Amino acid sequence: MQNALQLVWLIPFFPLIGFLINGLFRKQLSKSLIALTGCGTILVSFILSVWVFLQVKNGNSDVAEYFNFISAGSFKVPFAFQVDALSSLFLLIITGIGFIIHVYSTSYMKDETGEHYGRYFSYLNLFVFSMLLLVMGANYVIMYLGWEGVALCSYLLIGYWFKNTEYSKAANKAFIMNRVGDFAFLLALFWIVSKTGSVSFDVVFSKASALGTSDVTIITLLLFIGATAKSAQIPLYTWLPDAMAGPTPVSALIHAATMVNAGIYMVTRSKALYSLAPLSQDVIAITGLATAILAATIAMKQNDIKKVLAYSTVSQLGYIFLALGVGAYTAGIFHVMTHAFFKALLFLAAGSVIHAMGGEQDIRRMGGMKGKLKITYITFLVGCLAISGIPPFSGFFSKDAILLSAYEHNKILYVVALFGALLTAYYMFRLLFLTFNGSFRGTEEQQHHLHESPAAMTIPLIILAVLSFAGGFAGIPDIFLKGGDAIAEFLSPVLPPEGGKTVSHSTELILMLLTTVLVLAVIVLAWFRFRKYKPEEEKGLGKFLKNKWYVDELYEKIIINPLDRFGAFLSNVFDRSVVDGLVNIVGRLVNYGSRQVRLLQSGQVTSYVLLMVLSMLLIMAVQFFLRK
Amino acid sequence: MISLTGLNLILPQLIIALAAIIVMLSIAVKRCHRFTNLFTLLSFAAAAISVLYIPRGSFGVSSLFVVDGFGKFFTVLIACAGFVITLMSYHYLNAREKRNEEYYILLLLSSLGALTMVISNHFVSFFLSLEVLSVSLYALIGYLKEEPAGIESGIKYLVLAAVSSSFLLFGIALIYMQTGHLDLSGIAAGLSSSGEFSGVFIAGLAMVIVGIGFKMALVPFHLWTPDIYAGASAPVSAFVATVSKGAVFAFLLRLFYSTGGLENKNVWTVFTIIAVASMLFGNWLALRQQNIKRLLAYSSIGHLGYLMVAFLAITDRGMQAATFYLVVYFTGMLAAFGTVIYMSNKKGEALYIDDYRGLFWKKPWLAAIFTTVMLSLAGIPLTAGFLGKLYLLTAGTEVGIWLLVIVLVVSSGIGLFYYLRVVAVMFAGKNENEASSEPVIGKIFPHGLVLTLLFLLLLWFGVYPSSLLEIIQQIASVIR
Amino acid sequence: MSITLILFWFLSVLALFSAAMVVASKNPVYSVLWLILVFFAISGHYLLLNAQFLAIVNIIVYAGAIMVLFLFVIMLMNLNKSNEPKRNKWLNLAGVLAGGCLLLVLVAALKNAETKATLAETGTGNIGLIENLGKALFTDYVVPFEISSVLFLSAMVGAVVLGKKESSPDTAGQSGKSSEK
Numbered sequence A: 001m002q003n004a005l006q007l008v009w010l011i012p013f014f015p016l017i018g019f020l021i022n023g024l025f026r027k028q029l030s031k032s033l034i035a036l037t038g039c040g041t042i043l044v045s046f047i048l049s050v051w052v053f054l055q056v057k058n059g060n061s062d063v064a065e066y067f068n069f070i071s072a073g074s075f076k077v078p079f080a081f082q083v084d085a086l087s088s089l090f091l092l093i094i095t096g097i098g099f100i101i102h103v104y105s106t107s108y109m110k111d112e113t114g115e116h117y118g119r120y121f122s123y124l125n126l127f128v129f130s131m132l133l134l135v136m137g138a139n140y141v142i143m144y145l146g147w148e149g150v151a152l153c154s155y156l157l158i159g160y161w162f163k164n165t166e167y168s169k170a171a172n173k174a175f176i177m178n179r180v181g182d183f184a185f186l187l188a189l190f191w192i193v194s195k196t197g198s199v200s201f202d203v204v205f206s207k208a209s210a211l212g213t214s215d216v217t218i219i220t221l222l223l224f225i226g227a228t229a230k231s232a233q234i235p236l237y238t239w240l241p242d243a244m245a246g247p248t249p250v251s252a253l254i255h256a257a258t259m260v261n262a263g264i265y266m267v268t269r270s271k272a273l274y275s276l277a278p279l280s281q282d283v284i285a286i287t288g289l290a291t292a293i294l295a296a297t298i299a300m301k302q303n304d305i306k307k308v309l310a311y312s313t314v315s316q317l318g319y320i321f322l323a324l325g326v327g328a329y330t331a332g333i334f335h336v337m338t339h340a341f342f343k344a345l346l347f348l349a350a351g352s353v354i355h356a357m358g359g360e361q362d363i364r365r366m367g368g369m370k371g372k373l374k375i376t377y378i379t380f381l382v383g384c385l386a387i388s389g390i391p392p393f394s395g396f397f398s399k400d401a402i403l404l405s406a407y408e409h410n411k412i413l414y415v416v417a418l419f420g421a422l423l424t425a426y427y428m429f430r431l432l433f434l435t436f437n438g439s440f441r442g443t444e445e446q447q448h449h450l451h452e453s454p455a456a457m458t459i460p461l462i463i464l465a466v467l468s469f470a471g472g473f474a475g476i477p478d479i480f481l482k483g484g485d486a487i488a489e490f491l492s493p494v495l496p497p498e499g500g501k502t503v504s505h506s507t508e509l510i511l512m513l514l515t516t517v518l519v520l521a522v523i524v525l526a527w528f529r530f531r532k533y534k535p536e537e538e539k540g541l542g543k544f545l546k547n548k549w550y551v552d553e554l555y556e557k558i559i560i561n562p563l564d565r566f567g568a569f570l571s572n573v574f575d576r577s578v579v580d581g582l583v584n585i586v587g588r589l590v591n592y593g594s595r596q597v598r599l600l601q602s603g604q605v606t607s608y609v610l611l612m613v614l615s616m617l618l619i620m621a622v623q624f625f626l627r628k
Numbered sequence B: 001m002i003s004l005t006g007l008n009l010i011l012p013q014l015i016i017a018l019a020a021i022i023v024m025l026s027i028a029v030k031r032c033h034r035f036t037n038l039f040t041l042l043s044f045a046a047a048a049i050s051v052l053y054i055p056r057g058s059f060g061v062s063s064l065f066v067v068d069g070f071g072k073f074f075t076v077l078i079a080c081a082g083f084v085i086t087l088m089s090y091h092y093l094n095a096r097e098k099r100n101e102e103y104y105i106l107l108l109l110s111s112l113g114a115l116t117m118v119i120s121n122h123f124v125s126f127f128l129s130l131e132v133l134s135v136s137l138y139a140l141i142g143y144l145k146e147e148p149a150g151i152e153s154g155i156k157y158l159v160l161a162a163v164s165s166s167f168l169l170f171g172i173a174l175i176y177m178q179t180g181h182l183d184l185s186g187i188a189a190g191l192s193s194s195g196e197f198s199g200v201f202i203a204g205l206a207m208v209i210v211g212i213g214f215k216m217a218l219v220p221f222h223l224w225t226p227d228i229y230a231g232a233s234a235p236v237s238a239f240v241a242t243v244s245k246g247a248v249f250a251f252l253l254r255l256f257y258s259t260g261g262l263e264n265k266n267v268w269t270v271f272t273i274i275a276v277a278s279m280l281f282g283n284w285l286a287l288r289q290q291n292i293k294r295l296l297a298y299s300s301i302g303h304l305g306y307l308m309v310a311f312l313a314i315t316d317r318g319m320q321a322a323t324f325y326l327v328v329y330f331t332g333m334l335a336a337f338g339t340v341i342y343m344s345n346k347k348g349e350a351l352y353i354d355d356y357r358g359l360f361w362k363k364p365w366l367a368a369i370f371t372t373v374m375l376s377l378a379g380i381p382l383t384a385g386f387l388g389k390l391y392l393l394t395a396g397t398e399v400g401i402w403l404l405v406i407v408l409v410v411s412s413g414i415g416l417f418y419y420l421r422v423v424a425v426m427f428a429g430k431n432e433n434e435a436s437s438e439p440v441i442g443k444i445f446p447h448g449l450v451l452t453l454l455f456l457l458l459l460w461f462g463v464y465p466s467s468l469l470e471i472i473q474q475i476a477s478v479i480r
Numbered sequence C: 001m002s003i004t005l006i007l008f009w010f011l012s013v014l015a016l017f018s019a020a021m022v023v024a025s026k027n028p029v030y031s032v033l034w035l036i037l038v039f040f041a042i043s044g045h046y047l048l049l050n051a052q053f054l055a056i057v058n059i060i061v062y063a064g065a066i067m068v069l070f071l072f073v074i075m076l077m078n079l080n081k082s083n084e085p086k087r088n089k090w091l092n093l094a095g096v097l098a099g100g101c102l103l104l105v106l107v108a109a110l111k112n113a114e115t116k117a118t119l120a121e122t123g124t125g126n127i128g129l130i131e132n133l134g135k136a137l138f139t140d141y142v143v144p145f146e147i148s149s150v151l152f153l154s155a156m157v158g159a160v161v162l163g164k165k166e167s168s169p170d171t172a173g174q175s176g177k178s179s180e181k
Helices: A003-024 A031-057 A085-108 A114-136 A140-158 A163-196 A200-206 A213-230 A241-244 A250-255 A261-267 A278-299 A307-327 A329-356 A376-390 A394-409 A411-436 A444-449 A454-476 A488-491 A505-530 A534-546 A550-598 A604-623 B004-029 B035-052 B069-096 B101-118 B123-142 B150-180 B182-196 B197-218 B224-233 B234-259 B265-284 B292-313 B317-343 B364-378 B384-399 B402-427 B445-463 B464-477 C003-025 C028-048 C052-077 C089-111 C129-140 C144-161 C169-178
Strands: A061-073 A076-082 B059-061 B065-067
Touching: A003 A076, A003 A085, A003 A114, A031 A076, A031 A085, A031 A114, A061 B464, A076 A085, A076 A114, A085 A114, A085 A250, A085 A261, A085 A329, A085 A454, A085 A488, A114 A250, A114 A261, A140 A163, A140 A213, A140 A250, A163 A200, A163 A213, A163 A241, A163 B384, A163 B402, A200 A329, A213 A261, A213 A278, A213 B065, A241 A250, A241 A261, A241 A307, A250 A261, A250 A307, A250 A329, A261 A307, A261 A329, A278 A307, A278 A411, A307 A329, A307 A394, A307 A411, A329 A376, A329 A394, A329 A454, A329 A488, A376 A394, A376 A411, A376 A454, A376 B182, A376 B224, A394 A411, A394 A454, A394 A505, A444 C003, A454 A488, A454 A534, A604 B101, A604 B150, A604 B197, A604 C089, B004 B035, B004 B059, B004 B065, B004 B069, B004 C144, B035 B101, B035 C052, B065 B069, B069 B101, B069 B234, B069 B317, B069 B445, B069 B464, B101 B123, B101 B234, B123 B150, B123 B197, B123 B234, B123 C144, B150 B182, B150 B197, B182 B234, B197 B234, B197 B265, B197 C089, B224 B234, B224 B292, B234 B292, B234 B317, B265 B292, B265 B402, B292 B317, B292 B384, B292 B402, B317 B364, B317 B384, B317 B445, B317 B464, B364 B384, B364 B402, B364 B445, B364 C129, B384 B445, B445 B464, C003 C028, C028 C052, C052 C129, C129 C144
Parallel strands: none
Antiparallel strands: A061 A076, B059 B065
16 A cells, blocks of 8 residues: 555646646636536645555555656756645645535625636635645645745735735735745755755654754744744734734634644644754744734734634634743644634634625624624534634643643643633634624614524634534543543554653642633623623613623723723734835835945946956955955 | 868858848848748757757867767757757737848857856957847847837947957956967966966956856946846846856856866955845836836846856855756746737837736636746746745855855845746736736737746746756766 | 167057047047057057958058048037037046056056066067968867857848838838937
8 A cells, every 4th residue: 555655746746737727728718617616626735634644644655756857967946846744634624614614605706707716716725735745745845835835825815806905015015024934945945955865854854863952943933933934923923913914714724624734733843943942942932932922912902803713713723832932843743733623613704704794804793693694603613613712612631732842841831821721712702702792783774684694604614613523522532531541542653652751649639620711701701891891881781890890890900901901002003003004114215225226327428438447446446455 | 170070060050140130131032021030040949959969078189179979968958958049039020120131140149158158268269159149139139120218228338348348358368468378278388387376367257257257247247137137028038147148157167167266265355246146136116116127127137147156166065056056047037028028019028017907817727827937037936936946045054165055045035026026016906907918929829838938847846856866966076 | 768668668658548538639530540540550560469460451451441430420520519418527526536547556556566477579579470370260169250250240140230210122222321329
């Protein structure tokens, strides 16, 4: 069966075919054919991925080499795919979630004209293709190909409605920020080449131990900068919330299945390097945690349904990086998987809400929708419970694994991370209650328009809801079920278990209980705070709380209000002024300089000759002065 | 004494020279644009094919020329570029000029200059080739009479090229004075015996660098480029961007790799400064350009700067990378100018970026080609440009010239902005005044075909570069 | 001081002075006349190097034919002082400075040059004789010799193309008139 794995090239091949067909013949094909091609190719890839997954589960893994991409003397870059536990798991996530999102899109985008419809699906397929390339590559160059491709596709998809300048600005921002990351990645790539003489994972990792600590630290830090851009970490995270400008299924695809996971995958893949660079690991852990908290506080003040979800993605990714930073790779990957389930679910459900509201995204104008949008409501609720980490939903297991690793590593990290988890529960339920509970706050017209989405949209929601519920059972910790941690076992060939656990079972149980109780308390708090939320009645509501729930009021005054303000401050001042300002200043400087230098281009032959003579003098001068 | 057996070594050059004379005579008999164009096409094709009849190995032709794998590779490259440019010129000229036949004589003669330059092994043959190349170019640049800008830029090029040639000649004289040789191997011997460079030699070398730098449009000798690109007709601009620069670069490689002139730290430093300045200024100045030909001019300055990175690596890898990148650059530039030609009509060329607004909705196929070209020039993966750049970077990192490598990465980052701006405009909303931008030259079979071919080449090299690299690897070691 | 040395210095000074005057003269006709003087001085140098053929050819072709052509063109174009474009004063100054620096650098470079090995053979060399020249040109240098003929061909075609203003062939005969404009 070893040779059968050579066929893995078919997995990225089908989305590529789909891209070509939809891209070239989008005018000729009917909409249903386009949808069929788009979804069908991904489905085939998914089936193949399942097959590969089963092969890997049976203990097969292989590097499938096809041809030499670049060869110059001893330096070779083979076009090769890596098939092992890590990549096969990512293949499943990408093609599985990707397929569900494709199906959802067929209905969500049905109002577009045929040509745009085809363009949309071709981009979507290209996106999946690039991501598959990134994950399957057996060396850094192939990974970089996918890395760039993903950036390009996100540029195309975010700017899908390119007639709107805001949208193309967002697309540009995403692209520029990603370029910063790519630049770091490239530098790391060349550093690796110059030190080890190869780019293939197996060679690089086997030679890693021979490298000096400073080299490894520089390489890993550069790689991490690349990862911060793709996976939206401090300081390169602001593009992700702006990237909400694209169509909602695209956001789901970016957030759940593809782009943001790229950085995590890359860091995990380079585990052999990171384990040699403790400094880089600390940087990752701290950056991840800081991002998690920062994004969570910002999410509390957002009123755009998609923005809240976007910041929650940034925050969750922060958790994953925290896990990677403390060396709990399995926990990190586990959370990637569960996060893919519930974040795809939340986004698609949000898309369903937006669809019902006729494009409205402001949660202040929603409310009371649970009656009309039953399926959406229930699935959204499942997503919220999962992301908040309520047992036995999937998020509970994965988040708990991360928190536990943090606890083992450093108690302070744990406390901060726990605090972040509470914030997550708070803002997610705020979102849920404002959207679905209370009374409807939109216009009459919108109220009449409210309807449940068609089956092509609700069925994906239901599937994802089931996954969000049950996905966590893949990684049940030992205290509940001996040998229940299937995912760790599956990943063990690539990510061997990290030593023995230092925490006793009773401590672990207590921590779990503590987390769960606190999260539940926060949810209850959110319920009272937001179930009857009306913007104009905020004072009355505040009074009500003051009289009956004095403790809560105090809590709000002391913690939540400052946090609210801090969140607002961060979102307004830091996010908009500092980071955007920096980007703008750089742009303006370059433009200004370009204008000045252009003045030299006067069009007069005399001045051209003069410059020529002066330059020659300079050359001679350099030669003479450096001669000795 | 040159024997008859030696003649087959310079078969491509002979074919092109003969073709130029036949075209001239045919004009005296009867003017026929179609015949002239076809004949020129055939002779370029014949020149490219005739390379197959040259025996393998390195042969000297009367100590002034050397025919080796390197020379043959560039001969084919230049002949192919000439072929493509001839093909693109036909409808372009038909639409605007009545008297087109002389254009082909000049094109053939100019290409002949390039063809002899790539096999030059001697300063005399180099200088003569350079002059043949440039003298024909003066007239080619000013060929279109209806456009005063063409004549103006032709004169401008004449004056500047004459100045640079005189510097070059003076420099050659000084080098001769010091070493007593004009052939490259003699100079190499003279250099190695003396050990240290004398003042006269340095002065001479600096002047030669000025002359070569001018032809390759490296900063700070680049000022003519945007004016000439914008003033000349698009096919001629394509010729200047590819054949003219490529041939001089080939000689530069031969000059410095076979004499070992780069071993000297100071010469190396000078070229490093030139390379860094070219990469940064070229891309930087292109940022604000609205005129597509000027944009391509600045972009070509940047690309020549990239080439210098590989040149400065002084390794076989560097040489291979440079050759590979040059092929990619040729393909990209020809396709870019091909699109500009395709888009132009009787009233004029599609000069401004705004002329391409919404092109995707009118001519999706053309827009797709142009997008690929821009992405390749920008160096986005899965296009040839990416691999070319990667190859340059590998060559640079291998010997640890980090300054150049970093500047290359930074400047291609800057470059991305203006390439993507063009792409974004093409995908933007439809143009209001559609009638004015409707191309006349469009819908022409051979032109579209050759564009498609170039487009496929860009993708082919981007996905499966080994096919080209294997050939390049064979020629690379010959030169040293 | 031998007579050859005196002649050498005289001719050199004459050539340099005349060359400077070519550039400095305001009237283009004077420039051409000074240029003729330069050619005569150079021919004198050729004679000193025992290259009689080159000396004669230089006078016949350059000082004779080409310069007369130059004169005709300049007179036909009827250049006036008012036609001369105004130059930027600073640009002029910068040009003078840059040129001066270049001269200085070159003089500095040449001052220390070891020229003994390649000292010119005045009066005794025979490279410039017709026989030797012909042999070299038609054996070793035959390909470049042919290429230089190609160079003239391209110059000729280029001149015809640029000189012909009318694009229709039937008015080609009037090209001479139009160039007077």
